[in-house]
Amino acid sequence: MTPRDHRRAMTKHFESLTGAYRMWTVFEAWAECTAIAIANAVTLPAHPIHAEREARYLNLIKPDPARAEVFPKILAHLVDALTLERHDALGSLFHEHELASADRGQFFTPYEVSKFMAGMIFGDGAALRELVDRQGFVTMSEPACGAGGMIIAAADAMLEADLNPQAQLHVTAIDVDSTAAHMAFIQLSLLGIPAIVFVGNTLSMVMRERFLTPAHVLGGWEWKLRHRDTERETALPAAPHQAEAPRLPAGDAQLHLFEAFA
Known part of the structure:
Protein backbone atom coordinates (compact mmCIF):
# COMPACT_ATOMS: atom_id res chain seq x y z
CA MET A 1 0.00 0.00 0.00
CA THR A 2 1.12 3.55 -0.74
CA PRO A 3 0.74 6.47 1.69
CA ARG A 4 -2.29 7.59 -0.33
CA ASP A 5 -3.80 4.10 0.01
CA HIS A 6 -3.43 4.33 3.77
CA ARG A 7 -5.10 7.75 3.79
CA ARG A 8 -7.97 6.26 1.79
CA ALA A 9 -8.27 3.47 4.35
CA MET A 10 -8.34 6.08 7.11
CA THR A 11 -11.14 7.85 5.25
CA LYS A 12 -13.22 4.66 5.05
CA HIS A 13 -12.86 4.16 8.79
CA PHE A 14 -13.87 7.75 9.48
CA GLU A 15 -16.88 7.39 7.17
CA SER A 16 -17.96 4.23 9.00
CA LEU A 17 -18.49 6.41 12.09
CA THR A 18 -20.32 9.30 10.45
CA GLY A 19 -23.87 7.90 10.62
CA ALA A 20 -25.19 10.47 13.09
CA TYR A 21 -22.18 12.79 13.01
CA ARG A 22 -20.41 14.99 10.51
CA MET A 23 -16.97 13.97 9.25
CA TRP A 24 -15.41 16.94 11.04
CA THR A 25 -16.92 15.88 14.38
CA VAL A 26 -15.53 12.34 14.08
CA PHE A 27 -12.12 13.58 12.93
CA GLU A 28 -11.95 16.08 15.79
CA ALA A 29 -12.79 13.36 18.34
CA TRP A 30 -10.23 10.96 16.85
CA ALA A 31 -7.47 13.58 16.92
CA GLU A 32 -8.09 14.46 20.55
CA CYS A 33 -8.42 10.82 21.66
CA THR A 34 -5.21 9.87 19.88
CA ALA A 35 -3.32 12.85 21.32
CA ILE A 36 -4.53 11.91 24.80
CA ALA A 37 -3.50 8.26 24.37
CA ILE A 38 0.01 9.23 23.25
CA ALA A 39 0.45 11.91 25.92
CA ASN A 40 -0.76 9.69 28.76
CA ALA A 41 1.65 6.93 27.71
CA VAL A 42 4.50 9.15 28.94
CA THR A 43 2.67 10.84 31.82
CA LEU A 44 2.90 9.47 35.35
CA PRO A 45 -0.49 7.99 36.39
CA ALA A 46 -0.25 9.87 39.68
CA HIS A 47 -0.16 13.23 37.91
CA PRO A 48 -3.60 14.96 38.00
CA ILE A 49 -3.52 15.66 34.24
CA HIS A 50 -3.43 11.91 33.56
CA ALA A 51 -6.84 11.35 35.17
CA GLU A 52 -8.28 14.50 33.57
CA ARG A 53 -7.23 13.34 30.12
CA GLU A 54 -8.51 9.82 30.74
CA ALA A 55 -11.93 11.19 31.70
CA ARG A 56 -11.96 13.37 28.59
CA TYR A 57 -11.04 10.34 26.44
CA LEU A 58 -13.96 8.33 27.83
CA ASN A 59 -16.36 11.21 27.20
CA LEU A 60 -15.26 11.39 23.57
CA ILE A 61 -15.72 7.64 23.08
CA LYS A 62 -19.08 7.52 24.86
CA PRO A 63 -21.34 8.87 22.03
CA ASP A 64 -20.42 5.90 19.81
CA PRO A 65 -18.82 2.79 21.38
CA ALA A 66 -17.57 1.77 17.91
CA ARG A 67 -15.01 4.57 18.18
CA ALA A 68 -13.05 2.52 20.72
CA GLU A 69 -12.50 -0.15 18.06
CA VAL A 70 -12.11 2.02 14.95
CA PHE A 71 -9.93 4.87 16.26
CA PRO A 72 -6.87 2.60 16.81
CA LYS A 73 -7.25 1.24 13.25
CA ILE A 74 -7.08 4.78 11.89
CA LEU A 75 -3.94 5.40 13.91
CA ALA A 76 -2.39 2.18 12.58
CA HIS A 77 -2.87 3.37 8.99
CA LEU A 78 -1.35 6.74 9.88
CA VAL A 79 1.71 4.99 11.34
CA ASP A 80 2.08 2.97 8.13
CA ALA A 81 1.66 6.06 5.93
CA LEU A 82 4.36 7.97 7.83
CA THR A 83 6.64 4.93 7.84
CA LEU A 84 6.44 4.71 4.06
CA GLU A 85 6.98 8.44 3.56
CA ARG A 86 7.70 11.30 5.96
CA HIS A 87 5.04 13.83 5.01
CA ASP A 88 2.13 15.81 6.40
CA ALA A 89 -0.32 12.92 6.16
CA LEU A 90 -3.02 14.49 8.32
CA GLY A 91 -2.75 17.84 6.56
CA SER A 92 -3.14 16.03 3.23
CA LEU A 93 -6.17 14.15 4.55
CA PHE A 94 -7.65 17.44 5.73
CA HIS A 95 -7.28 18.94 2.25
CA GLU A 96 -8.59 15.86 0.46
CA HIS A 97 -11.84 16.09 2.42
CA GLU A 98 -11.97 19.90 2.55
CA LEU A 99 -12.18 19.85 6.33
CA ALA A 100 -10.20 23.06 6.79
CA SER A 101 -12.36 26.05 7.69
CA ALA A 102 -11.58 29.67 6.90
CA ASP A 103 -14.05 30.61 9.65
CA ARG A 104 -11.72 28.95 12.16
CA GLY A 105 -8.65 30.53 10.57
CA GLN A 106 -7.45 27.20 9.18
CA PHE A 107 -5.24 27.47 6.11
CA PHE A 108 -2.97 24.43 5.78
CA THR A 109 0.13 24.90 3.64
CA PRO A 110 0.54 22.12 1.05
CA TYR A 111 3.45 19.92 2.06
CA GLU A 112 5.26 20.50 -1.25
CA VAL A 113 5.32 24.23 -0.44
CA SER A 114 6.63 23.51 3.07
CA LYS A 115 9.39 21.35 1.58
CA PHE A 116 10.32 24.14 -0.83
CA MET A 117 10.45 26.70 1.99
CA ALA A 118 12.58 24.40 4.16
CA GLY A 119 14.98 23.91 1.26
CA MET A 120 15.32 27.68 0.86
CA ILE A 121 16.01 28.13 4.57
CA PHE A 122 18.59 25.34 4.86
CA GLY A 123 20.25 25.55 1.45
CA ASP A 124 22.88 22.83 1.24
CA GLY A 125 22.76 22.40 5.03
CA ALA A 126 26.39 23.43 5.56
CA ALA A 127 25.60 26.34 7.90
CA LEU A 128 23.22 24.22 9.95
CA ARG A 129 25.74 21.39 10.24
CA GLU A 130 28.31 23.88 11.47
CA LEU A 131 25.92 25.17 14.14
CA VAL A 132 25.02 21.68 15.32
CA ASP A 133 28.67 20.56 15.34
CA ARG A 134 29.64 23.60 17.39
CA GLN A 135 26.66 23.97 19.70
CA GLY A 136 24.89 20.62 20.01
CA PHE A 137 21.43 21.10 18.52
CA ALA A 144 0.93 28.71 13.98
CA CYS A 145 1.85 25.07 13.46
CA GLY A 146 -1.28 23.67 11.82
CA ALA A 147 -0.81 19.91 11.41
CA GLY A 148 2.98 20.31 11.67
CA GLY A 149 3.80 20.29 7.96
CA MET A 150 6.53 22.95 8.16
CA ILE A 151 8.16 21.15 11.09
CA ILE A 152 8.13 17.83 9.25
CA ALA A 153 9.64 19.52 6.19
CA ALA A 154 12.37 21.05 8.36
CA ALA A 155 13.11 17.63 9.86
CA ASP A 156 13.36 16.20 6.34
CA ALA A 157 15.80 18.96 5.39
CA MET A 158 17.92 18.09 8.42
CA LEU A 159 18.01 14.44 7.34
CA GLU A 160 19.12 15.50 3.88
CA ALA A 161 21.92 17.48 5.55
CA ASP A 162 23.06 14.30 7.37
CA LEU A 163 21.66 15.53 10.69
CA ASN A 164 19.32 13.70 13.05
CA PRO A 165 16.17 15.67 13.95
CA GLN A 166 15.31 13.08 16.58
CA ALA A 167 18.42 14.07 18.56
CA GLN A 168 19.51 17.46 17.23
CA LEU A 169 16.22 19.36 16.97
CA HIS A 170 13.72 20.52 19.57
CA VAL A 171 10.41 22.11 18.59
CA THR A 172 7.97 24.41 20.34
CA ALA A 173 4.71 24.44 18.38
CA ILE A 174 1.57 26.47 19.03
CA ASP A 175 -1.83 26.64 17.38
CA VAL A 176 -4.97 28.41 18.51
CA ASP A 177 -7.11 25.58 17.11
CA SER A 178 -7.08 22.52 19.36
CA THR A 179 -7.61 20.00 16.55
CA ALA A 180 -4.70 21.43 14.55
CA ALA A 181 -2.45 21.24 17.62
CA HIS A 182 -3.56 17.66 18.28
CA MET A 183 -2.76 16.74 14.67
CA VAL A 199 -3.07 24.83 22.26
CA GLY A 200 -3.09 28.57 22.71
CA ASN A 201 -2.88 32.08 21.34
CA THR A 202 0.58 33.08 20.14
CA LEU A 203 -0.23 36.81 20.29
CA SER A 204 -1.60 36.92 23.85
CA MET A 205 0.61 33.99 24.99
CA VAL A 206 -2.37 32.45 26.79
CA MET A 207 -1.96 28.66 26.57
CA ARG A 208 -4.83 26.26 27.31
CA GLU A 209 -3.20 22.85 26.83
CA ARG A 210 0.36 21.50 26.77
CA PHE A 211 1.48 18.21 25.21
CA LEU A 212 4.97 16.69 25.39
CA THR A 213 5.97 14.23 22.68
CA PRO A 214 7.44 10.91 23.85
CA ALA A 215 10.79 11.91 22.32
CA HIS A 216 10.79 15.06 24.47
CA VAL A 217 10.07 13.14 27.66
CA LEU A 218 12.29 10.11 27.06
CA GLY A 219 15.12 12.23 25.65
CA GLY A 220 15.46 14.30 28.82
CA TRP A 221 14.69 17.56 27.04
CA GLU A 222 13.32 19.32 30.12
CA TRP A 223 16.82 19.17 31.61
CA LYS A 224 18.54 20.05 28.32
CA LEU A 225 16.44 23.18 27.85
CA ARG A 226 16.87 24.29 31.48
CA HIS A 227 20.63 23.72 31.16
CA ARG A 228 20.66 25.91 28.04
CA ASP A 229 18.86 28.74 29.78
CA THR A 230 21.20 28.54 32.80
CA GLU A 231 24.28 28.71 30.58
CA ARG A 232 22.89 31.72 28.75
CA GLU A 233 22.24 33.63 31.96
CA THR A 234 25.74 32.83 33.21
CA ALA A 235 27.51 33.68 29.96
CA LEU A 236 25.72 36.93 29.11
CA PRO A 237 25.44 39.21 32.21
CA ALA A 238 24.24 42.77 31.66
CA ALA A 239 27.00 45.40 31.59
CA PRO A 240 27.11 47.45 34.87
CA HIS A 241 26.54 50.76 33.06
CA GLN A 242 23.64 49.51 30.96
CA ALA A 243 20.07 48.64 31.75
CA GLU A 244 19.37 44.95 31.21
CA ALA A 245 18.00 44.34 27.73
CA PRO A 246 14.36 43.27 27.49
CA ARG A 247 14.16 39.47 27.54
CA LEU A 248 12.08 37.43 25.19
CA PRO A 249 9.73 34.90 26.82
CA ALA A 250 11.94 31.92 27.57
CA GLY A 251 11.65 28.40 26.24
CA ASP A 252 8.04 27.65 25.49
CA ALA A 253 7.18 31.18 24.38
CA GLN A 254 9.90 31.78 21.80
CA LEU A 255 8.55 32.76 18.41
CA HIS A 256 11.66 32.59 16.22
CA LEU A 257 12.14 29.86 13.63
CA PHE A 258 15.54 28.41 14.47
CA GLU A 259 17.96 28.98 17.30
CA ALA A 260 21.23 27.26 18.14
CA PHE A 261 22.45 27.04 21.67
CA ALA A 262 25.49 25.93 23.60
Whole structure:
Protein backbone atom coordinates (compact mmCIF):
# COMPACT_ATOMS: atom_id res chain seq x y z
CA MET A 1 0.00 0.00 0.00
CA THR A 2 1.12 3.55 -0.74
CA PRO A 3 0.74 6.47 1.69
CA ARG A 4 -2.29 7.59 -0.33
CA ASP A 5 -3.80 4.10 0.01
CA HIS A 6 -3.43 4.33 3.77
CA ARG A 7 -5.10 7.75 3.79
CA ARG A 8 -7.97 6.26 1.79
CA ALA A 9 -8.27 3.47 4.35
CA MET A 10 -8.34 6.08 7.11
CA THR A 11 -11.14 7.85 5.25
CA LYS A 12 -13.22 4.66 5.05
CA HIS A 13 -12.86 4.16 8.79
CA PHE A 14 -13.87 7.75 9.48
CA GLU A 15 -16.88 7.39 7.17
CA SER A 16 -17.96 4.23 9.00
CA LEU A 17 -18.49 6.41 12.09
CA THR A 18 -20.32 9.30 10.45
CA GLY A 19 -23.87 7.90 10.62
CA ALA A 20 -25.19 10.47 13.09
CA TYR A 21 -22.18 12.79 13.01
CA ARG A 22 -20.41 14.99 10.51
CA MET A 23 -16.97 13.97 9.25
CA TRP A 24 -15.41 16.94 11.04
CA THR A 25 -16.92 15.88 14.38
CA VAL A 26 -15.53 12.34 14.08
CA PHE A 27 -12.12 13.58 12.93
CA GLU A 28 -11.95 16.08 15.79
CA ALA A 29 -12.79 13.36 18.34
CA TRP A 30 -10.23 10.96 16.85
CA ALA A 31 -7.47 13.58 16.92
CA GLU A 32 -8.09 14.46 20.55
CA CYS A 33 -8.42 10.82 21.66
CA THR A 34 -5.21 9.87 19.88
CA ALA A 35 -3.32 12.85 21.32
CA ILE A 36 -4.53 11.91 24.80
CA ALA A 37 -3.50 8.26 24.37
CA ILE A 38 0.01 9.23 23.25
CA ALA A 39 0.45 11.91 25.92
CA ASN A 40 -0.76 9.69 28.76
CA ALA A 41 1.65 6.93 27.71
CA VAL A 42 4.50 9.15 28.94
CA THR A 43 2.67 10.84 31.82
CA LEU A 44 2.90 9.47 35.35
CA PRO A 45 -0.49 7.99 36.39
CA ALA A 46 -0.25 9.87 39.68
CA HIS A 47 -0.16 13.23 37.91
CA PRO A 48 -3.60 14.96 38.00
CA ILE A 49 -3.52 15.66 34.24
CA HIS A 50 -3.43 11.91 33.56
CA ALA A 51 -6.84 11.35 35.17
CA GLU A 52 -8.28 14.50 33.57
CA ARG A 53 -7.23 13.34 30.12
CA GLU A 54 -8.51 9.82 30.74
CA ALA A 55 -11.93 11.19 31.70
CA ARG A 56 -11.96 13.37 28.59
CA TYR A 57 -11.04 10.34 26.44
CA LEU A 58 -13.96 8.33 27.83
CA ASN A 59 -16.36 11.21 27.20
CA LEU A 60 -15.26 11.39 23.57
CA ILE A 61 -15.72 7.64 23.08
CA LYS A 62 -19.08 7.52 24.86
CA PRO A 63 -21.34 8.87 22.03
CA ASP A 64 -20.42 5.90 19.81
CA PRO A 65 -18.82 2.79 21.38
CA ALA A 66 -17.57 1.77 17.91
CA ARG A 67 -15.01 4.57 18.18
CA ALA A 68 -13.05 2.52 20.72
CA GLU A 69 -12.50 -0.15 18.06
CA VAL A 70 -12.11 2.02 14.95
CA PHE A 71 -9.93 4.87 16.26
CA PRO A 72 -6.87 2.60 16.81
CA LYS A 73 -7.25 1.24 13.25
CA ILE A 74 -7.08 4.78 11.89
CA LEU A 75 -3.94 5.40 13.91
CA ALA A 76 -2.39 2.18 12.58
CA HIS A 77 -2.87 3.37 8.99
CA LEU A 78 -1.35 6.74 9.88
CA VAL A 79 1.71 4.99 11.34
CA ASP A 80 2.08 2.97 8.13
CA ALA A 81 1.66 6.06 5.93
CA LEU A 82 4.36 7.97 7.83
CA THR A 83 6.64 4.93 7.84
CA LEU A 84 6.44 4.71 4.06
CA GLU A 85 6.98 8.44 3.56
CA ARG A 86 7.70 11.30 5.96
CA HIS A 87 5.04 13.83 5.01
CA ASP A 88 2.13 15.81 6.40
CA ALA A 89 -0.32 12.92 6.16
CA LEU A 90 -3.02 14.49 8.32
CA GLY A 91 -2.75 17.84 6.56
CA SER A 92 -3.14 16.03 3.23
CA LEU A 93 -6.17 14.15 4.55
CA PHE A 94 -7.65 17.44 5.73
CA HIS A 95 -7.28 18.94 2.25
CA GLU A 96 -8.59 15.86 0.46
CA HIS A 97 -11.84 16.09 2.42
CA GLU A 98 -11.97 19.90 2.55
CA LEU A 99 -12.18 19.85 6.33
CA ALA A 100 -10.20 23.06 6.79
CA SER A 101 -12.36 26.05 7.69
CA ALA A 102 -11.58 29.67 6.90
CA ASP A 103 -14.05 30.61 9.65
CA ARG A 104 -11.72 28.95 12.16
CA GLY A 105 -8.65 30.53 10.57
CA GLN A 106 -7.45 27.20 9.18
CA PHE A 107 -5.24 27.47 6.11
CA PHE A 108 -2.97 24.43 5.78
CA THR A 109 0.13 24.90 3.64
CA PRO A 110 0.54 22.12 1.05
CA TYR A 111 3.45 19.92 2.06
CA GLU A 112 5.26 20.50 -1.25
CA VAL A 113 5.32 24.23 -0.44
CA SER A 114 6.63 23.51 3.07
CA LYS A 115 9.39 21.35 1.58
CA PHE A 116 10.32 24.14 -0.83
CA MET A 117 10.45 26.70 1.99
CA ALA A 118 12.58 24.40 4.16
CA GLY A 119 14.98 23.91 1.26
CA MET A 120 15.32 27.68 0.86
CA ILE A 121 16.01 28.13 4.57
CA PHE A 122 18.59 25.34 4.86
CA GLY A 123 20.25 25.55 1.45
CA ASP A 124 22.88 22.83 1.24
CA GLY A 125 22.76 22.40 5.03
CA ALA A 126 26.39 23.43 5.56
CA ALA A 127 25.60 26.34 7.90
CA LEU A 128 23.22 24.22 9.95
CA ARG A 129 25.74 21.39 10.24
CA GLU A 130 28.31 23.88 11.47
CA LEU A 131 25.92 25.17 14.14
CA VAL A 132 25.02 21.68 15.32
CA ASP A 133 28.67 20.56 15.34
CA ARG A 134 29.64 23.60 17.39
CA GLN A 135 26.66 23.97 19.70
CA GLY A 136 24.89 20.62 20.01
CA PHE A 137 21.43 21.10 18.52
CA VAL A 138 18.94 23.68 17.32
CA THR A 139 15.47 24.68 18.42
CA MET A 140 12.56 25.57 16.19
CA SER A 141 9.46 27.53 17.16
CA GLU A 142 6.26 27.41 15.10
CA PRO A 143 3.71 29.99 16.30
CA ALA A 144 0.93 28.71 13.98
CA CYS A 145 1.85 25.07 13.46
CA GLY A 146 -1.28 23.67 11.82
CA ALA A 147 -0.81 19.91 11.41
CA GLY A 148 2.98 20.31 11.67
CA GLY A 149 3.80 20.29 7.96
CA MET A 150 6.53 22.95 8.16
CA ILE A 151 8.16 21.15 11.09
CA ILE A 152 8.13 17.83 9.25
CA ALA A 153 9.64 19.52 6.19
CA ALA A 154 12.37 21.05 8.36
CA ALA A 155 13.11 17.63 9.86
CA ASP A 156 13.36 16.20 6.34
CA ALA A 157 15.80 18.96 5.39
CA MET A 158 17.92 18.09 8.42
CA LEU A 159 18.01 14.44 7.34
CA GLU A 160 19.12 15.50 3.88
CA ALA A 161 21.92 17.48 5.55
CA ASP A 162 23.06 14.30 7.37
CA LEU A 163 21.66 15.53 10.69
CA ASN A 164 19.32 13.70 13.05
CA PRO A 165 16.17 15.67 13.95
CA GLN A 166 15.31 13.08 16.58
CA ALA A 167 18.42 14.07 18.56
CA GLN A 168 19.51 17.46 17.23
CA LEU A 169 16.22 19.36 16.97
CA HIS A 170 13.72 20.52 19.57
CA VAL A 171 10.41 22.11 18.59
CA THR A 172 7.97 24.41 20.34
CA ALA A 173 4.71 24.44 18.38
CA ILE A 174 1.57 26.47 19.03
CA ASP A 175 -1.83 26.64 17.38
CA VAL A 176 -4.97 28.41 18.51
CA ASP A 177 -7.11 25.58 17.11
CA SER A 178 -7.08 22.52 19.36
CA THR A 179 -7.61 20.00 16.55
CA ALA A 180 -4.70 21.43 14.55
CA ALA A 181 -2.45 21.24 17.62
CA HIS A 182 -3.56 17.66 18.28
CA MET A 183 -2.76 16.74 14.67
CA ALA A 184 0.72 18.26 14.95
CA PHE A 185 1.35 16.50 18.26
CA ILE A 186 0.31 13.13 16.84
CA GLN A 187 2.54 13.40 13.78
CA LEU A 188 5.58 14.77 15.65
CA SER A 189 5.17 11.99 18.21
CA LEU A 190 5.04 9.28 15.56
CA LEU A 191 8.07 10.75 13.77
CA GLY A 192 10.10 10.77 16.98
CA ILE A 193 10.63 14.54 17.06
CA PRO A 194 11.20 16.11 20.51
CA ALA A 195 8.54 18.79 20.90
CA ILE A 196 6.25 20.72 23.19
CA VAL A 197 2.90 21.43 21.52
CA PHE A 198 0.56 24.05 22.92
CA VAL A 199 -3.07 24.83 22.26
CA GLY A 200 -3.09 28.57 22.71
CA ASN A 201 -2.88 32.08 21.34
CA THR A 202 0.58 33.08 20.14
CA LEU A 203 -0.23 36.81 20.29
CA SER A 204 -1.60 36.92 23.85
CA MET A 205 0.61 33.99 24.99
CA VAL A 206 -2.37 32.45 26.79
CA MET A 207 -1.96 28.66 26.57
CA ARG A 208 -4.83 26.26 27.31
CA GLU A 209 -3.20 22.85 26.83
CA ARG A 210 0.36 21.50 26.77
CA PHE A 211 1.48 18.21 25.21
CA LEU A 212 4.97 16.69 25.39
CA THR A 213 5.97 14.23 22.68
CA PRO A 214 7.44 10.91 23.85
CA ALA A 215 10.79 11.91 22.32
CA HIS A 216 10.79 15.06 24.47
CA VAL A 217 10.07 13.14 27.66
CA LEU A 218 12.29 10.11 27.06
CA GLY A 219 15.12 12.23 25.65
CA GLY A 220 15.46 14.30 28.82
CA TRP A 221 14.69 17.56 27.04
CA GLU A 222 13.32 19.32 30.12
CA TRP A 223 16.82 19.17 31.61
CA LYS A 224 18.54 20.05 28.32
CA LEU A 225 16.44 23.18 27.85
CA ARG A 226 16.87 24.29 31.48
CA HIS A 227 20.63 23.72 31.16
CA ARG A 228 20.66 25.91 28.04
CA ASP A 229 18.86 28.74 29.78
CA THR A 230 21.20 28.54 32.80
CA GLU A 231 24.28 28.71 30.58
CA ARG A 232 22.89 31.72 28.75
CA GLU A 233 22.24 33.63 31.96
CA THR A 234 25.74 32.83 33.21
CA ALA A 235 27.51 33.68 29.96
CA LEU A 236 25.72 36.93 29.11
CA PRO A 237 25.44 39.21 32.21
CA ALA A 238 24.24 42.77 31.66
CA ALA A 239 27.00 45.40 31.59
CA PRO A 240 27.11 47.45 34.87
CA HIS A 241 26.54 50.76 33.06
CA GLN A 242 23.64 49.51 30.96
CA ALA A 243 20.07 48.64 31.75
CA GLU A 244 19.37 44.95 31.21
CA ALA A 245 18.00 44.34 27.73
CA PRO A 246 14.36 43.27 27.49
CA ARG A 247 14.16 39.47 27.54
CA LEU A 248 12.08 37.43 25.19
CA PRO A 249 9.73 34.90 26.82
CA ALA A 250 11.94 31.92 27.57
CA GLY A 251 11.65 28.40 26.24
CA ASP A 252 8.04 27.65 25.49
CA ALA A 253 7.18 31.18 24.38
CA GLN A 254 9.90 31.78 21.80
CA LEU A 255 8.55 32.76 18.41
CA HIS A 256 11.66 32.59 16.22
CA LEU A 257 12.14 29.86 13.63
CA PHE A 258 15.54 28.41 14.47
CA GLU A 259 17.96 28.98 17.30
CA ALA A 260 21.23 27.26 18.14
CA PHE A 261 22.45 27.04 21.67
CA ALA A 262 25.49 25.93 23.60
